[in-house]
Amino acid sequence: MIQTAVADPPDPALLLRPLRDDLADRAFLARGLSDPRLLEWYHGRDDPLDEARVAEEYGPLARGESPTRGFLAEEGGAPVGYFQCYPLEAWPETRSLVPDAAGAWGIDYWLLPGRWHRGLSPRMIESMVRHLFEERGAARVVSDPRADNPRSVRALEKAGFRRVRVLPAHERHEGAMRDCVLMERVRR
Numbered sequence: 001m002i003q004t005a006v007a008d009p010p011d012p013a014l015l016l017r018p019l020r021d022d023l024a025d026r027a028f029l030a031r032g033l034s035d036p037r038l039l040e041w042y043h044g045r046d047d048p049l050d051e052a053r054v055a056e057e058y059g060p061l062a063r064g065e066s067p068t069r070g071f072l073a074e075e076g077g078a079p080v081g082y083f084q085c086y087p088l089e090a091w092p093e094t095r096s097l098v099p100d101a102a103g104a105w106g107i108d109y110w111l112l113p114g115r116w117h118r119g120l121s122p123r124m125i126e127s128m129v130r131h132l133f134e135e136r137g138a139a140r141v142v143s144d145p146r147a148d149n150p151r152s153v154r155a156l157e158k159a160g161f162r163r164v165r166v167l168p169a170h171e172r173h174e175g176a177m178r179d180c181v182l183m184e185r186v187r188r
C-alpha cells in the first residue's frame with residue numbers, strides 16, 4: 001500500500017496515503033465532489049456527492065472491499081486531492097481497454113481547484129505508477145481522460161504517459177457521451 005512521500009527525490013511535504021473509512025476523509029471527498037469547478041471535469045455538475053453518497057460509493061474502497069484502491073493526496077499534512085487505481089481486469093468497462101488486460105492498471109485522480117497548476121499531480125501520478133510497477137507487478141498503467149481535458153492529458157504526459165488512441169463516446173458526462181484519450185505508460 002502506498003504510504004509514501006512523493007517525488008524523486010522524495011518531497012516530505014507530499015504524501016499519498018490509503019483512504020480511511022472515517023468522517024474526516026468522507027467530509028474531504030464530499031467537499032471536492034460537490035465543488036462545481038471540480039465536477040465540471042470529474043463526475044459531473046449534475047451529480048454532486050454529499051457525505052451520505054460518498055459513504056455509499058467510497059466506503060467499500062476505504063474498507064478494502066473493492067478491487068479499486070483509494071488514496072488521499074496530502075500536502076503539508078492537509079488533504080488536497082484524491083487518487084485511485086484498479087486492475088483493468090476487475091471491471092467489465094475497463095477490461096477491453098487494452099489488448100491484454102493482465103497486469104494492466106488504471107488510474108483516476110483529482111485535486112481541489114485551489115491546488116491546480118502547481119505541478120502537484122504529475123509528481124503524484126509518477127509516485128503511484130512507481131508503486132504499481134514495483135510493488136504490484138503492473139506491466140502498464142493507463143488512464144482515459146476526456147479529450148477536452150488538456151490539463152489532465154498534459155499532467156499525464158509530464159508523468160511519462162503517451163497517447164495511444166482516441167476512445168470515441170467513451171464516457172457519459174453531464175448527460176452526453178464524450179470522447180476520451182487512452183494514455184499509457186509501459187514498464188521498461
Ligand SMILES: CC(C)(COP(=O)(O)OP(=O)(O)OC[C@H]1O[C@@H](n2cnc3c(N)ncnc32)[C@H](O)[C@@H]1OP(=O)(O)O)[C@@H](O)C(=O)NCCC(=O)NCCS
Pocket residue numbers: 038041042108109110111112115116117118119120121122144145146149150151152154155158
Ligand atoms: C487534471 C489535474 C489533476 C492536473 O493537476 P495539476 O497538478 O494542476 O497539473 P499541472 O500543474 O501539471 O498543470 C497541468 C498542465 O496543463 C497545462 N494546461 C492548463 N490548462 C491548459 C489548457 N487549457 N490547454 C493546454 N494545457 C493546459 C498547464 O500549462 C500544465 O502544463 P505545463 O506545466 O507544461 O505548463 C487537475 O487540474 C484537476 O484536478 N482537474 C480536475 C479533475 C480532473 O480533470 N481530473 C482528471 C480526470 S481524467
